[in-house]
Amino acid sequence: MSTTDSGHTVKKFDEELASLRGVVLRMGGLVEEQLRRALKVLADGDAEGALDVIKGDLEIDLIELRSDQEIAQLLARRSPLGVDLRTVLMLSKSVTDIERIGDETKKVARICVRLPDNGRELRTLPYMHEMQVLGEMVSRQLAGALDALARLDLARADEIRRNDDAVDAACNSLLDHIAGHMQEAPHTIPAAVLLLFATRALERIGDHTKNLTQYAVYLVEGRDVRHRKAVRAARA
Amino acid sequence: MVRHFHIDNPTMKNDSSTAGVHIPSARAIESVGAGGFRSDLLRSTSKSSAIKAEVRGLDFHYGGFRALKDVSMQVQANEVTALIGPSGCGKSTFLRCFNRMHDLYPGSRYDGEIRLYPDDVNLLAPDIDPVETRIRIGMVFQKPNPFPKSIFENVAYGLRITGEKRRQVIHEKVEKALRDAALWDEVKDRLHQPATSLSGGQQQRLCIARTLATEPEIVLFDEPTSALDPIATASIEELIIELKERVTILIVTHNMQQAGRVSRYTAFMYLGELVEFGETSRIFTRPAKRETENYITGRFG
Numbered sequence: 001m002s003t004t005d006s007g008h009t010v011k012k013f014d015e016e017l018a019s020l021r022g023v024v025l026r027m028g029g030l031v032e033e034q035l036r037r038a039l040k041v042l043a044d045g046d047a048e049g050a051l052d053v054i055k056g057d058l059e060i061d062l063i064e065l066r067s068d069q070e071i072a073q074l075l076a077r078r079s080p081l082g083v084d085l086r087t088v089l090m091l092s093k094s095v096t097d098i099e100r101i102g103d104e105t106k107k108v109a110r111i112c113v114r115l116p117d118n119g120r121e122l123r124t125l126p127y128m129h130e131m132q133v134l135g136e137m138v139s140r141q142l143a144g145a146l147d148a149l150a151r152l153d154l155a156r157a158d159e160i161r162r163n164d165d166a167v168d169a170a171c172n173s174l175l176d177h178i179a180g181h182m183q184e185a186p187h188t189i190p191a192a193v194l195l196l197f198a199t200r201a202l203e204r205i206g207d208h209t210k211n212l213t214q215y216a217v218y219l220v221e222g223r224d225v226r227h228r229k230a231v232r233a234a235r236a
Numbered sequence: 237m238v239r240h241f242h243i244d245n246p247t248m249k250n251d252s253s254t255a256g257v258h259i260p261s262a263r264a265i266e267s268v269g270a271g272g273f274r275s276d277l278l279r280s281t282s283k284s285s286a287i288k289a290e291v292r293g294l295d296f297h298y299g300g301f302r303a304l305k306d307v308s309m310q311v312q313a314n315e316v317t318a319l320i321g322p323s324g325c326g327k328s329t330f331l332r333c334f335n336r337m338h339d340l341y342p343g344s345r346y347d348g349e350i351r352l353y354p355d356d357v358n359l360l361a362p363d364i365d366p367v368e369t370r371i372r373i374g375m376v377f378q379k380p381n382p383f384p385k386s387i388f389e390n391v392a393y394g395l396r397i398t399g400e401k402r403r404q405v406i407h408e409k410v411e412k413a414l415r416d417a418a419l420w421d422e423v424k425d426r427l428h429q430p431a432t433s434l435s436g437g438q439q440q441r442l443c444i445a446r447t448l449a450t451e452p453e454i455v456l457f458d459e460p461t462s463a464l465d466p467i468a469t470a471s472i473e474e475l476i477i478e479l480k481e482r483v484t485i486l487i488v489t490h491n492m493q494q495a496g497r498v499s500r501y502t503a504f505m506y507l508g509e510l511v512e513f514g515e516t517s518r519i520f521t522r523p524a525k526r527e528t529e530n531y532i533t534g535r536f537g
Contacts, residue, residue, distance in 0.1 A: 008534045079493055081520050081532040222522025 013078050017087060020070045024091045024098070027063040028146040031102045034060070035142060035205065038108040039135040042198065045112065045122060053109035060102040067095045083219070090219040094149065097208040097215075101142065104201040104208070111194045111201075122195075125188060127177040131195065134170045138202045138209070141167060145212040152220050157213035167206040174199050287353055288313035288454060288484040289334070294348035294360075296329055296338070303329045305508045306348075311454070313353075316476060316485040318499035318516065320492065322536060326508040327488045331456050334359065334486065335373040336366035352453070371398060374447030374483075378459040380439030382431035382446075387423050390431045390442055394450040409449055416482075417445035418475050437468025444475065448483075455479065457487040461494065473498050492532055496520055504528045 007014040034056050041049040071092045074080060080088050115122070122128050141160055148157035175196060182192045217225050289311040296304035304326050311317055319327040329338075336359065338344040350359040352372075359369055371394065382390050391410045400406055410427075414420040419441040423434070431442055440460060447455055457476065461469040476485060476498050489495050495502055495516065502516040504527070512519065512528045523529045530536050 006535055009536065010534060013534065081492060081496075082523055082529045084533045085521060 010078075013084075016070070016074055016078070017084065020067060020074065020088070020091055023063060023067045023070065024094055025146070025150055027060060027067065027095065027098050028149070030056070030060055030063070031098050031105065032139070032142055032146060034102060035105045035108075035139055038105045038112075039132070039139065041109055042112050042122075042135070043128075043132055045115070045117075047113050050109040050112040054106055054113075057102050057106040060099060064095055064099045067091070071095075086219045086222060090215040094212055094215050097211045101205050101208045104205045107201045108198050111198045115194055116190055122191065125191070125195075126181060127174060127195075130170075130174050130177060131199065134167075134174055134199070134202055137167055137170060138205050141206060141209045145209045149212055149216050152216060154217060154220055157216040161210055161213040164206055164210040168203065171199055171203040171206070285315075286313040287311065289353065289359075290349075290351045292349045292351065294330070294333060294346070294350065296326075296333060296347075297345040298329075298338075298341075299343040303508050304333070307505075307508075307510045308348075309503060309510055309513050311484060311486065312501060313484050314480050314482075315501060316480050316487060316499040317501040317503065318495035319486065319488045319503050319505060320490075320495050320531070321505035321511075322531065323490075325505040327503075327505045328458055329508075330505065331375075331458055331486055331488050334454060334456055335370045335375055336360070336364075337370075337375070339366045371450045372452055373454045373456065374450065374452035375456040375458065376440070376443050376447055376460050379463050380436055380443050382434075382439050382442050385431060386428045387431050387434070387442060388427040391445045391449050394446060398450060410445075413445040413449040414442075416448050416479070417441045418471065418478075419445055435468070437464050437471060440464060440468070440472060441475065444472075444479075448479075452483060454484045454486065457485065457489075459488055459490060462490065469494075492520075504531060506531070 034053055037049065037056070038053045040046070041053060071088060074088050078084070141163055144156060144160045144163075147153065148160060178192050178196055178199065182189050211226070214224075214226050217223055287310045291307055291309050291311070294304055294307040295302065307326075307330060319331060321327050332338055333346060334350060338346070346360045348360070351357065352359050357364065359373075383393060385393070388410055391413050392406050395406050395409055400409075411420060411424075414423060419438060422438060423442075426433075431439065434442060440463075444455075444460075460476075461472050464472065473494065476487065479485060487495075487498065499516045501513065502519045503513045504511045504519065504523075504525075506527050512523060512525045514524070519528065520532060523532060
């Protein structure tokens with residue numbers, strides 16, 4: 001017997017964990033792609049493309065079902081402990097957040113379909129550039145968080161987590177701009193209301209992305225770094 | 237985008253500077269526990285923790301073989317402490333030091349101390365009577381081993397060797413021990429039948445009753461359910477959890493889930509050493525030592 005870091009004595013356990021990780025990361029990759037497409041669709045006013053994004057979310061839902069099944073099997077049959085338990089728990093929570101990111105992405109695509117004239121007039125709105133910048137920011141955050149999760153790279157995870165404040169600030173600034181312009185140009189209100197929702201959806205994606213980085217910390221170090229404000233209040 | 241986990245097993249690595257998993261040192265984890273909120277939030281309201289026994293620098297030799305190496309730990313009163321580790325790691329040897337079972341075999345040698353509180357006596361001191369020790373510190377073995385006597389006489393046996401002669405007292409104590417072992421209702425109408433007529437699970441509870449009859453302070457369980465089916469196992473585990481209100485319990489088990497279900501503290505032993513000791517809730521979710529992690533996750537091999 002040695003204490004080297006080999007795989008499990010039961011090889012099948014390694015295979016099952018690897019399979020689950022693969023499924024979750026594939027799901028992450030798909031959602032990342034969906035978000036990129038949704039943002040492009042919104043920028044281009046591409047209603048047909050938007051329908052594709054909406055349809056694409058179905059695949060993500062199916063992957064959620066499959067990974068939840070694998071998680072239940074792993075818990076029931078392997079009774080994981082230590083780092084294995086943390087891995088399964090972390091992947092299970094990640095799946096939920098990734099699926100929600102998919103839902104928020106779908107909302108962005110839906111908004112494109114519902115915009116007057118599919119949003120072809122959007123380019124004339126003065127805050128559209130800001131919206132695009134926000135979209136790219138959220139997209140980069142998501143890609144970074146998924147990388148950090150895949151590589152269990154806590155430095156990267158920490159960087160992404162800290163960036164979330166900047167995302168929130170950008171969202172708030174954009175919301176202000178949209179509301180301000182609504183007063184100046186009331187005829188843009190129907191489109192602007194929908195864009196407020198889109199901004200909110202991007203903010204939520206940012207929040208779910210932050211959750212993913214926190215799960216990475218839990219997996220590697222066993223520390224739960226969520227809800228710091230609540231914990232500080234409880235300690236005070 | 238296709239992503240793969242950077243490392244196949246997110247287990248602890250020696251080189252924490254790689255992009256892979258950072259290894260929390262024992263001290264880092266302890267500092268999280270001590271200064272962090274997390275353990276405070278997770279920690280259930282613990283009753284005042286009295287120490288029932290303290291092991292200090294315990295070495296044990298079978299002839300020339302050093303089976304235990306400088307083991308030190310505290311046993312909390314009225315709690316269940318599980319001893320886990322691979323076969324041959326010394327956990328049963330360690331358990332048997334508490335009631336001087338090794339005295340029965342020539343060539344064995346104890347060094348160090350096991351202090352029993354509140355008396356503050358060293359159980360390993362030569363002037364301590366091993367027979368008296370075994371009355372104060374009871375033991376339940378892997379296989380049920382009732383004496384070839386009646387159910388009643390099995391439980392009365394310990395009382396008789398302590399010199400109890402009053403029939404009424406013996407009757408009362410036998411009934412109480414059988415009730416405490418959750419066996420009374422099943423055997424009260426056949427107390428004088430042979431103990432061997434009972435099922436395996438009942439025989440094991442009879443052995444527990446036999447141990448309880450002399451009102452021990454500590455009960456040692458050496459893989460008490462490995463010969464039982466899941467239902468009998470559950471009833472023994474339930475019993476262990478109930479008994480800790482009255483006695484302090486040490487249990488050796490190969491079944492990690494069992495350790496998780498019944499114990500508050502867990503000691504992981506390997507090659508005669510105590511590798512890690514701590515609350516079961518932490519040991520099973522974020523052990524500090526790599527050997528513990530490898531063992532509980534099934535990576536030893």
